Amino acid sequence: MTLQPVLIAGEWRQADSPAGSFQAMNPTTKTAMPDEYPVSSAADVDAALQAAYEAVVALRSIPASKIADFLEAFAANIEAHIDELVEMAYQESALPREPRLRSVELPRTTNQLRQAAAAARSFSWNHPTIDTKTNIRSKYGPLNGAVVVFGPNNFPFAFNSAAGGDFAAAIAAGNPVIAKANTGHPGTTRIFAEAAFEAVKATGLPKSMVQLIYRTPPDVGYTLVSHPLVGATGFTGSRNAGLRLKAAADKAGKPIYLEMSSINPVYFLPGALEERVTELAAEYAGSCMLGAGQFCTNPGFVVLLENAQSEAFIQGVAEMFRTKPAGILLSQRGPGDIADAIALMQQHGAEVVVGGKEVTDSGYSFENTLLRVSGDAFVQNPEPLQSEAFGAVGLCVLAKNEDQLLEIAEHLEGNLTGAIYSHKGGQDDALYNRIEPLLRTKVGRLLNDKMPTGVAVSPAMNHGGPYPSTGHPAFTAVGIPASMIRFGALYSYDNVRSHRLPPELQDKNPTGQTWRFIDGEWTQRDL
């Protein structure tokens, strides 16, 4: 069988000395998809890095508006291939075609590309800063090397390495991208890369602006993220893989942005349950089962005070978990990984309330599962009881008193999100005021009375958080322009002659509307 081509240096060509091949699995039918993809060896990676560096050089004289043109052309190309993308992604991921793929994730993806285009065009991400007294001017600009993007399996569109958030941010910041497809959806990624490459040609960007490989042996991956020609890496995936890549990149002094794992604690304070327990159980269960629970922001960890209302909450959630059919998981490894995480929790005192078993008469699947454990047991073994079970699995931790609610928060690892539900009339406010300052430090995004599953593409979003949910607490992977800073460097111009300055630092405002920080004020005026 002929292997699918990789995209390197502006050519769709066979992998050079591949280290093997693989096929994606259809999670619904548990059968292999027809296309076979190469595992790229060091030869492909080296060729891609060299080609990307040519793009880096060429990009130094290409205006931001042209990059914006590309992102917009790419978004339009995606829309022209929507049927093909939805069908391929459905087959590779088992995510529902409607509304999920076609009406939610695809528009989110094109929207991100267009927002990134707007940020490039308006210079909003560059943070142009001018100090007239000293005539020093600064801005963020592109890195001096390619950005490598590793996409996760759970969002074949919105976090795709050849079309998703990291891709959009890296390109809009002026960097070429080497996409490493998620091996769960190589076909989807190929279609995106084809659409992107057509847009590259149509808008006259460097031919190696976008490149694609599908998979590498681990050591080739470490070479990739630590190579002298790499600017930075964006990775979304498992903690295990992320930390290995981080070790390689760190050693070489190469920035790497990781989004690794999160169980997203949710506190239901007693007044909230007293007020609206049925509603909250339904809200929680719905959020936890969304996308078969395979969200980075899935609320997998619930904290409750031991009392009758909490029991009612647990029973309410259990009832919904029992009633709703189990979803199809993204990968063959899904059911086993979930079973392992549940077994680990059980070894440390957790009991299954509902679910707990693989579903074998369908695609890859696992029962919606609710567990419970005492606060005492949790604080004795906080590490195993924070295992991420990537599916519709929730662990309810029952604190024996208010102090233990805090003690539990103290033992939490870094998470992307943390939510607190409290009484609408203020009955929980004293307790909220004790918990919030502590929980706040453990999470990137704090929510009130809202499930964390939705991650709005907003300038105020933080889809990031303290280690080990990500690799660095000051960066977000979602939300433009903030997410672009990850793929930028700070450049200062000291006494540089005015005609030599980049447009956003010249006296005249380059668009008439660019916001610039001039002498301590944000302004749109010319100098």
Add this chain to the structure above:
Amino acid sequence: MTLQPVLIAGEWRQADSPAGSFQAMNPTTKTAMPDEYPVSSAADVDAALQAAYEAVVALRSIPASKIADFLEAFAANIEAHIDELVEMAYQESALPREPRLRSVELPRTTNQLRQAAAAARSFSWNHPTIDTKTNIRSKYGPLNGAVVVFGPNNFPFAFNSAAGGDFAAAIAAGNPVIAKANTGHPGTTRIFAEAAFEAVKATGLPKSMVQLIYRTPPDVGYTLVSHPLVGATGFTGSRNAGLRLKAAADKAGKPIYLEMSSINPVYFLPGALEERVTELAAEYAGSCMLGAGQFCTNPGFVVLLENAQSEAFIQGVAEMFRTKPAGILLSQRGPGDIADAIALMQQHGAEVVVGGKEVTDSGYSFENTLLRVSGDAFVQNPEPLQSEAFGAVGLCVLAKNEDQLLEIAEHLEGNLTGAIYSHKGGQDDALYNRIEPLLRTKVGRLLNDKMPTGVAVSPAMNHGGPYPSTGHPAFTAVGIPASMIRFGALYSYDNVRSHRLPPELQDKNPTGQTWRFIDGEWTQRDL
């Protein structure tokens, strides 16, 4: 002899089980200073970290304005101890009392503290962002752990670990600081810590807001930067020490900001030399000898085109190097380290034009030294020929043609600064346009017709640069508010009830003048 006390948990007390002791040397007299300081063991470090965490918790409910009060009180206390500080720093560093210590570096230090206070008070560094459509709001806020600051030896005031730029940035961002004194000036650091601690008490901040240890064995240092209770580390010093600390911090997922080494390339284009060679030779020589050449931004690397004007430049600089007395170096190791770097350059083809020897009839000192090497030799051995000689040492690289000027730039490591001098009438512009895009990617701050030695405390400053000049290309160690971001984390508030929001994210502008990014516009208005 009684050891000097450390400042831990709000007490000046003896080190717990010290691992040894040391004395600072007076570089002018080459004799030991009278006071003896402890080498702290793990017991001190652990106690400091635990105490700092108590401060972290207390700080969650302390308003930014109170932190600003502290910084301002500290600046005033410094001014009250100016004679003592100048005298001690002079004895420990041999830097001139006037103008350097008293009239330049001390005002810079108090100015930084006051700028940091203003940034805390005005929320300028927090980057408050509000998206009204989704009701998501974000800001930078403090880390969840102490900031450890390692200061360098060359700026006993402005980069002091208990008073300098990293200290000011970390405190103003709302974090307690554990200062690790530079072992070259423990006495100066002690006076700062005393003044800081008085201000801590006077303004009612947590007693462990500022702590001080003097030195640790290496493994205790690695524990310090990688400890679970640490938020981040700021380090300014040698590449060797910096990379070891980085390895420890990286492994634990702890941010570390390093400013390590830089030779600060300066290009003199042919038209500029033709126009003003005498002036440029004087300007270069003056900058290179400033502070006995012990500046992070010392211009140690000059690129010239082989021709008669470049020879005149070299002779002009050599003449000034010969005429001016050699300065006193900061440390006992200084002359040997410089000799080693020069020997390495000589082994790879560099020739000494002037200087090259230790000065033995004074304090620690080394002759002002100018070397030259051909462009061919440089591109064959770029690594050893970029050795940092921390003193008044310059290497002139003579390119055989214009292409080689570029080839030299291609081989440069990451640097803090890079400068290009060109003809005022535009005669060099074509060549500038070839060199600049390349040099630009290798440096954090690009200068025109100006020496890099001055590092203005400006919002547009970048005292940072590509690895290995620093550890990350997107951050600056000088320039408020930008330098504060290093010691912050991003916090997003999603649907959080309005009375629970931090002041800078509430509907009402907290100062009436805080700049906030609301729905894509920077504004000072209320919501």
